[in-house]
Amino acid sequence: MIPAPIPTDETQRLDALRQLLVLDTPPEERFDRITRFAAREFDMPVALVSLIDANRQWFKARVGLEACETTRDISFCGHAIEGSAVMVVEDAREDPRFADNPLVTGDPFIRFYAGAPLVLPGGLSVGTLCVIDIEPRSFSRIDQSILSALRDVVVEELMRQAAEP
Amino acid sequence: MNPSTVDAPLPAVLLADADLLLRRAVVQVADELGLARVHGAPDLHAAVRQMETQPFMALVIALDRDGDAIDLLTLLRCGQYPSPAATPVAVLTGPGRDIDAARLSSLGIRETQRSPCSARGVLDLIARLLQQPPTGKP
Numbered sequence: 001m002i003p004a005p006i007p008t009d010e011t012q013r014l015d016a017l018r019q020l021l022v023l024d025t026p027p028e029e030r031f032d033r034i035t036r037f038a039a040r041e042f043d044m045p046v047a048l049v050s051l052i053d054a055n056r057q058w059f060k061a062r063v064g065l066e067a068c069e070t071t072r073d074i075s076f077c078g079h080a081i082e083g084s085a086v087m088v089v090e091d092a093r094e095d096p097r098f099a100d101n102p103l104v105t106g107d108p109f110i111r112f113y114a115g116a117p118l119v120l121p122g123g124l125s126v127g128t129l130c131v132i133d134i135e136p137r138s139f140s141r142i143d144q145s146i147l148s149a150l151r152d153v154v155v156e157e158l159m160r161q162a163a164e165p
Numbered sequence: 166m167n168p169s170t171v172d173a174p175l176p177a178v179l180l181a182d183a184d185l186l187l188r189r190a191v192v193q194v195a196d197e198l199g200l201a202r203v204h205g206a207p208d209l210h211a212a213v214r215q216m217e218t219q220p221f222m223a224l225v226i227a228l229d230r231d232g233d234a235i236d237l238l239t240l241l242r243c244g245q246y247p248s249p250a251a252t253p254v255a256v257l258t259g260p261g262r263d264i265d266a267a268r269l270s271s272l273g274i275r276e277t278q279r280s281p282c283s284a285r286g287v288l289d290l291i292a293r294l295l296q297q298p299p300t301g302k303p
Contacts (some may be wrong), residue, residue: 037186040281142194142198147195149190149193150189
């Protein structure tokens with residue numbers, strides 16, 4: 001397994017994340033409806049708004065997953081925030097970054113992952129909107145565009161929250 | 166779906182549905198694909214305002230319980246808006262929002278989709294509408 005890398009702008013990234021004032025806050029319908037929509041749109045059992053904190057990924061919204069956080073090193077989303085494009089893993093067993101990841105070899109037995117980075121207006125990536133399946137899948141260009149459109153709504157909601165008094 | 170590959174202006178399409186996420190995804194992806202310039206309307210009042218101000222090449226409208234959507238389509242077929250009276254139309258149905266097939270047929274509506282709709286489904290619907298010859302009965 002290749003642990004989730006630490007971006008070169010990690011200090012600024014964490015500052016931006018903390019300024020959103022969203023970590024460890026209760027579930028909110030405005031985020032929950034986005035994960036519900038994504039799970040239904042792509043017929044996926046799991047959809048998450050995942051925020052990458054210093055040592056963990058914490059889920060602001062989640063469908064189909066009991067855990068509210070995992071360690072960062074085993075997170076798929078920790079890899080996805082390295083770029084700005086949607087990261088797609090069609091079969092995690094075939095990907096050297098994830099083949100022996102405990103989330104793949106054990107519960108929830110992730111096979112497919114697609115994550116759109118939550119890139120803030122300043123360019124810093126604080127997490128992802130992602131969908132996960134326990135079966136290998138493909139994800140078309142149109143699917144990626146739809147996930148990106150939903151991601152944009154998540155970012156708008158995060159920024160709106162940060163701007164509220 | 167067969168996105169346009171030329172630089173011609175994209176056909177304008179009206180999508181009237183209350184679901185913000187559906188509208189956002191369809192508007193953004195249709196533009197990225199070069200399929201259409203989709204104008205979203207959250208309700209029928211907004212749809213009427215848009216219908217009054219510009220022509221559309223296709224309409225996708227969620228039916229409502231009060232029949233206002235059918236009234237809008239009836240006026241469209243009577244040529245009361247800038248859009249051609251025979252503009253291709255699809256309707257989105259759902260619990261309490263169904264109408265009989267004969268009424269739909271009388272308005273020249275051949276495409277229906279049941280809510281909750283996927284963005285992909287609505288994009289495919291728009292692509293089909295734009296390939297159809299005008300089917301309405303003015």
